[in-house]
Amino acid sequence: MEDSFDKLKSIKRVAAPDNLYNKILSKTDDQKVIPMKWINIAAALFFFLLVSEIYLISENKFTSREDSQIDLVTLPNNMLYHE
Amino acid sequence: MQFKEIYEAHKNLVFNLALQYCQNPQDAEEITQDVFLNVHQKFHSFNNQSDIKTWIYRICINKSLDFIKKKNRKKRAFFFKAFSIDDQKNHLNASDFNHPGVELEQKEAIKGIFKAINQLVDRQKSVIILLKIEQLSVKEASEILEISSKAVESLFQRAKKNLEKLLDNTKKPEGK
Numbered sequence: 001m002e003d004s005f006d007k008l009k010s011i012k013r014v015a016a017p018d019n020l021y022n023k024i025l026s027k028t029d030d031q032k033v034i035p036m037k038w039i040n041i042a043a044a045l046f047f048f049l050l051v052s053e054i055y056l057i058s059e060n061k062f063t064s065r066e067d068s069q070i071d072l073v074t075l076p077n078n079m080l081y082h083e
Numbered sequence: 084m085q086f087k088e089i090y091e092a093h094k095n096l097v098f099n100l101a102l103q104y105c106q107n108p109q110d111a112e113e114i115t116q117d118v119f120l121n122v123h124q125k126f127h128s129f130n131n132q133s134d135i136k137t138w139i140y141r142i143c144i145n146k147s148l149d150f151i152k153k154k155n156r157k158k159r160a161f162f163f164k165a166f167s168i169d170d171q172k173n174h175l176n177a178s179d180f181n182h183p184g185v186e187l188e189q190k191e192a193i194k195g196i197f198k199a200i201n202q203l204v205d206r207q208k209s210v211i212i213l214l215k216i217e218q219l220s221v222k223e224a225s226e227i228l229e230i231s232s233k234a235v236e237s238l239f240q241r242a243k244k245n246l247e248k249l250l251d252n253t254k255k256p257e258g259k
Contacts, residue, residue, distance in 0.1 A: 001247050004196050005215045011193065012184040016098035017112060021090055024119045031120070 086123055089135065094119075096136070097143050099184070103212045104147035106197055107181040110154070117146045140227045148205050199249035207242035214239060 094115070101114035121142050129138060180194045200211055206228070213224040214235075221239075225232045 001243060004246070004250065007189060007193055007196060008215050009218065010186070010189060011103075011182070011216060012186070013095065013099055014102060014108075014184045016094040016115060017108075020094065020098075020112060020115060021087070024090070024116050024123070027116060027120055028123050
């Protein structure tokens with residue numbers, strides 16, 4: 001086993017490629033990281049909209065469709081002219 | 084400390100450590116890029132500048148292990164699709180071995196050792212790489228892996244035992 005470890009010790013150090021820094025820099029430019037603050041604000045807004053939607057739906061659930069239709073349709077009064 | 088300074092001071096450390104995990108320069112380059120992207124994103128919020136080396140070691144180990152897992156997953160998916168077989172554990176393939184730090188006359192022997200190291204669990208693999216290839220002390224390894232020195236030592240003993248078994252298994256067919 002020690003012989004295997006000695007072989008591992010013989011592995012030489014290698015220099016990193018020269019163009020690596022430029023590659024990393026171009027990648028950092030490509031990466032447009034959205035700050036966590038904005039993600040949190042967006043999430044809070046979405047949650048607020050969702051809650052308000054639920055609230056509005058639950059508020060309106062007792063008004064039936066017929067009621068709203070009655071409001072829209074004018075009822076005939078069956079009165080003749082010049083009567 | 085500027086990012087460029089950090090890069091210049093640690094580029095070879097990261098590249099070589101990544102090489103010990105993936106054993107080929109293309110993958111090591113990709114891992115090095117990932118590591119420094121991570122460093123670039125977080126070094127402003129990193130307070131303890133004295134431990135920057137340990138911090139970079141830690142990022143590099145995690146990135147290397149993630150890279151290998153992703154690569155193995157891709158390979159496994161390909162094998163399933165192409166042949167509909169389960170290729171056992173499909174650890175990092177020995178055919179990928181192209182370590183530029185290994186001398187030609189030692190290449191086959193070291194390739195065999197790495198094949199066995201690649202079959203160890205992540206923690207045991209890391210301990211072998213840190214102690215026996217990077218030649219760090221037990222204390223340094225314990226700081227990087229965030230475990231006690233005793234835990235590093237016992238992890239190393241277990242890794243050594245498993246490695247011995249794996250190397251014996253690979254030698255057996257040749258002995259017949």
